Amino acid sequence: MKILYITPFFNYPPMDGASLRTVKLFEALYDEFDIDVITYKNNPLNNEVFHYFKKTNFYFFSSKFESPKPVSFLNRLISSTLPGFSSHNPKSIANDINRILDKNGHYNILYFATQLMGQAKLHLSSEIYSILDLYDIYSTYTKTKMKGVHYFRPYYWLFAIEAIRVRRFEKNILKNFNILLTTCNENKYAVKDLCPESRILKISNGTILPKNIKIGKGNSLLMVGNFEYSGNFEGIKWFLENVWPSLKEKTDLMLLLVGKYSNSLKKLVVNDSQIQLTGMVPKLDSYYENAGCVILPLFNDGGTKTKLIEAMAYGIPIVSTHVGAKGFESIDTIYKTDNPRKFSKYILKIFANDIKYDSLITNQKFVAKNLSWKKIGRKLKYSLKNLPIN
Known part of the structure; x- marks a missing residue:
């Protein structure tokens, strides 16, 4: 079986949730199938990629990934493009895919690693069996923007209009695929609501399993993520403004923020001696070993968060x-709340050793047994091997 793997990024080794899923699922398919990749030039591949994946032909889009630019309220209201989707040129991507198909002949599967790549399917005439990996579902994400915004505010209505437009556009994309992959049951149900006739397969997110790690009883608070990503930045900003001040009054905890960060985050924490920005780090083991609690103050609805696993x-x-x-x-070892006071209360409860260590061990074993990338990759390989295609 021959697969063309279409992805906006191929960071190797992967350093964030989206690229981790993309690369780890690719690795699983590489072991079983003949698979080529097309990705962006401005996401350069290092020599390790060509060393590890010698069988793969790597191609590049002729267009560039464009970071979203600030748009005024009025321009956003009348824009023909939708938020998040405008960073890619689907017609150009479709032309590049056609170029590869013309050059290499037959592929059995077109595998679109993100929905943003999936836009290109609207401009493809090919009837090749197509799979779309829905790392995020944008119709559910756009609806969450309305939360916390009063209905008499102009942005409430902007977000409401965008949610309707995104739902229609997303539905139009999804119905063009033979199989849709989701990361959790909640997303599976959301997709079923959008496209009742679609075939949907749950392929969970996973993690790279740590070795010889002790159950954490450290004394620091930890969040790991790419803080240049708006969802992570807005989440930690909410935490710093609404939760952190009350925590500082009651404790001398250190807050470690591990991952890429922008100047905006640096400005938020510049005068706080209890917060450390580490930037990118080669290994996470020591940070987790010294952490007594991990925080995930996120409000952007998407798939299962890799950092939670x-x-x-x-x-x-x-x-x-x-x-x-x-x-x-x-x-039971994940405390859930959107209330700042309760968020602070749960953190203090954990550091008061009011947690079930047996449950931590049980949940750790559950992840090791069910959510390693090896296990998840095996499920994807089996599913593809049994597809009704030539």
């Missing part, structure tokens, strides 16, 4: 918003 694998209790804990609502 990672924290469980390290045996760390978690305090999260409800959106951040999506897919893991029943886990």
Whole structure:
């Protein structure tokens, strides 16, 4: 079986949730199938990629990924493009895919690694069996923007209009695919509501399992993520403004923020001696070992958060918003609330050793057994091997 893997990024080794999923699922398919990749030139591939994946032909889009630019309220209201989707040129991507198909002949599967790549399917005439990996569902994400905005505010109505437009556009994209992949049951139900006739397969997010890690009883508060990403930045900004001040009054905890960050975040924490911005780090083991609690103050609805699974694998209790804990609502070592006072209360409860260490070990074993990328990749390989295609 021959697959063309269409992805906006191929960071190797992967350093964030989206690229981690993209690369790890690719690795699983590479072991079983003949697979080529097309990605962006302005996301340069290092020599490790060509060394590890010698069988793969790598191609590049002729267009560039464009970071979203600030848009005024009025321009956003009348724009023909939708927020988030405008950073890619789907017609150009479709032309590039056609160029590869003309050059290489037959592929059995077109695998679109994100929905933003999936836009190109609207401009493809090819009838090749197509799979779309829905790391995020934008119709659910856009609806969450309205929360906390009063209905008499202009932006409430802007977000409401955009939510309707995104839902229609997303539905139009999804109906063009043979299989849709989702990361959790909640997203599966949301997609089923959009496209009742679609075939949907749940392929969970996973984690790289740590080795020889002790269950955390550290004395620091930890959040790991790419803080240049708006969802993570807005989440930690909410935490710093609404939760952190009351915590500082009651404790001398250190807050470690591990991952890429912007000047905007640097300005928020510049005078706080209890906050450390580490930037990118080669290994996370020591940070998790020294953490007593992981926080996930996220409000952007998407798939299951890879950092939540990672924290469980390290045996760390978690305090999260409800959106951040999506897919893991029943886990007793994840404390869930959108209320700042309760968020602070749960953190203090954890550091008062009011947690179930047996449950941490149980949940750690659950992740090791069910949510390693090896296990998840095996499920994807099996599913593709049994597709009704030539």
